[in-house]
Amino acid sequence: MVEPPAGIVPRMDEPDEAELTYSTYLRIDQLLSLQQQRSEPPHPEELHFIVVHQALELWFKLLLHDLERVVSRLDRDDWPGALALQRRVNDVMETGLDQMRSLHDLPPWSLQQFRSYLGTASGLQSVQFRELELLSGLREPGYLKALETFTGGALPPVLVARRNARSLADAHTDAAARLGITDWAQFYVDPGPHGAFYVLCEALVDYDERWVRWRTEHVALVERSLGARIRGTAGTALRYLERTTHYRYFPYLWDLRNDLSVRGGGELVGD
Numbered sequence: 001m002v003e004p005p006a007g008i009v010p011r012m013d014e015p016d017e018a019e020l021t022y023s024t025y026l027r028i029d030q031l032l033s034l035q036q037q038r039s040e041p042p043h044p045e046e047l048h049f050i051v052v053h054q055a056l057e058l059w060f061k062l063l064l065h066d067l068e069r070v071v072s073r074l075d076r077d078d079w080p081g082a083l084a085l086q087r088r089v090n091d092v093m094e095t096g097l098d099q100m101r102s103l104h105d106l107p108p109w110s111l112q113q114f115r116s117y118l119g120t121a122s123g124l125q126s127v128q129f130r131e132l133e134l135l136s137g138l139r140e141p142g143y144l145k146a147l148e149t150f151t152g153g154a155l156p157p158v159l160v161a162r163r164n165a166r167s168l169a170d171a172h173t174d175a176a177a178r179l180g181i182t183d184w185a186q187f188y189v190d191p192g193p194h195g196a197f198y199v200l201c202e203a204l205v206d207y208d209e210r211w212v213r214w215r216t217e218h219v220a221l222v223e224r225s226l227g228a229r230i231r232g233t234a235g236t237a238l239r240y241l242e243r244t245t246h247y248r249y250f251p252y253l254w255d256l257r258n259d260l261s262v263r264g265g266g267e268l269v270g271d
């Protein structure tokens with residue numbers, strides 16, 4: 001018997017290969033049965049609205065899966081491995097941004113024609129979105145308080161677990177401590193032998209920046225499709241979403257830019 005190459009786990013069962021098709025492997029029938037329009041008669045623009053939301057939830061699933069792997073690679077001091085995966089995570093964020101952009105074409109009057117069928121459903125209730133924020137490292141007191149409020153004081157167990165678990169930001173700061181980095185600005189002036197870690201830090205800034213863009217573009221999308229003064233289906237005002245654009249997962253990687261500018265002769269201004 002020929003031994004399988006190292007790293008390849010052979011299948012133990014003997015499924016009938018002839019029965020496995022594109023459709024059965026990917027469960028296309030089930031997937032395509034999930035876009036259930038609620039408007040009556042079905043509004044032609046509602047399908048697009050549903051597809052974009054569902055597609056983003058699928059990408060969120062992959063992001064959660066891959067970010068956990070970035071955390072474990074960081075914990076193993078595997079900078080190239082963490083960087084390779086973080087870059088793909090960033091590409092997926094970019095893909096999500098592009099897909100959400102396709103909704104900017106939604107005619108505002110069309111949205112009004114099916115919006116009432118959404119009831120109190122809102123992106124605010126996306127559990128995976130909250131998991132991503134917590135896994136990435138968001139722990140600002142104002143944010144955690146808002147989460148409690150939105151969930152009626154009873155954070156779902158999956159979010160409690162994420163809040164208590166090790167985040168990407170934890171893994172990154174611990175890795176930096178192991179390398180002896182105490183002054184981020186100095187590290188950016190001269191990373192010395194840790195150039196690979198510097199590149200990884202910048203990939204995390206890219207990740208943070210994509211989130212800022214996601215939040216900012218989502219605000220623009222809401223303003224464009226609903227208006228700036230309309231209450232959302234979850235009851236919030238646009239100001240709430242605008243405030244979230246200030247969140248950063250790696251604030252120290254942004255702050256160091258101020259320090260570098262001061263070192264370069266720049267002057268800090270107040271808030």
Ligand code: HEM
Binds near residue numbers: 111
């Ligand atoms: C025309 C399209 C969209 C409109 C009009 C819209 C509207 C809103 C509004 C008004 C809110 C504030 C919460 C509320 O009171 O309901 C919100 C939050 C949110 N939406 Fe959207 N949205 C749109 C598209 C999307 C898409 C495609 C996603 C992707 C999953 C999404 C995900 C979210 C998330 C995660 C939040 C919570 C953000 C946070 O709390 O930081 N939205 N949306």
